[in-house]
Amino acid sequence: MTSSDPARTPVSRRERPAKPALTRQGIIDAALTILREEGLGKVTMRRIATALDTGPASLYVYVRDTEDLHAQILDALLAPVTAASPGAGLWRDRLKALLTSYRDVLFAHPEIARMALSTQPSGPNYLALCDAIAGLLNEGGVPDRAAAWGLDLLLLYPTAIAVEQSSQKWATLKLDDLTALAARITTVDAERYPHLARLGDDLVSGEGPDRADWALDVLLDGMLTASSRSPGS
Template sequence: MSERQPRSRRDRPAKPALSRQGIIDAALAILHDEGLDKVTMRRVAAAVDSGHASLYVYVRDTEDLHAQILDALLGEIAPSAGGEGGWRDRLKALLTAYGNLLGRHPGIARMAMSTQPSGPNYAALVEAVLALLREGGVSDRQAAWGVDLLLLYPTALAVEHSNPKVNAQRADALSEMATQLPTVDPAQFPNIARLGTALVSGDGAARAHWALNVILDGLLSD
């Protein structure tokens, strides 16, 4: 039997050239199929048929890679200061869309709490928020500081609701609290007794809109 001859490189299909966009695309595919925990430099390197050390030419580290994933996902919401309605309604709609996006990707939401997002889509989101604040008469100083607070709120909500088990436990706790409120001793807890079921009233959307209005009112107060 003759020895098996090595296959010439000329007979093999050429690998696609490694690029930052190719790395991000591979990372997104892994995110959708396997979750953020599986988006590691080595896993992405295997997906693009490259050594993991080569990826560091295009992304600094795993944190940078995750930030780029978030920026790519932000392309889904096409942030804009335009549209119908007043500036508050448009701003709340934009922030709600951002929060819903994070809610669909809980791992990304948790990452966004500790990693500074970057990239053109995130810059477009920030620009749209600042434009709406300016339209509403918010001062430049308040807007410059307030944009972080406004983006943090939907991020925190997405993280809070990212665990179905915790959500179920929270719902059970609120239901039990609502049952117990009518029996609270007003002599010991006068304010709790006075407010009663108002403490647990309103759905998530209503409370989120209220919270955003509170933040906006604060920014306008300067």
């Protein structure tokens, strides 16, 4: 067998395809792919490094830590929300539609919903969402301080709803269990629980869009009427 045999001829490293350069966006894109295919629990620095054919330490040049990575994932998922046209109509209706779009993103990614309660995003899409909300509040005549303080509440409500309904407990709760819970609430002992008995069916009514719409109206009405004085002033 001669030395020119292809099976024995070494391949120079220079002839191998060069790996693409690492970038922050490339890392986020790889994380999103893993999220969609394997779930958030698999989105680790080690797993991403494997997907990008590099070492985990290399990623920290571009991403501070796992929490930073999760925040960037959420920000990327918000791109369709902030890119959508604001539409026409009353400022309140447009604001509700915007918050509903944000909620729908969290509904579609249950693990991201839970993460959103403990991770503070600060990417361009999240900032654009916040700016759009602030602009609509200004259009509706909400005082600046009330808008600044209330913006967090407006985002927290759909986040909390998404977390509640995406939890494992909620997902495995059977319809019969929900019916039994409703029956228990609406048939409580009136002497022992007089106020619950008085509220009755209303406690478990209005599930879905109607109740969510009402909750947002409560928040917005409160922001319009609450004093903007800081506590203790």
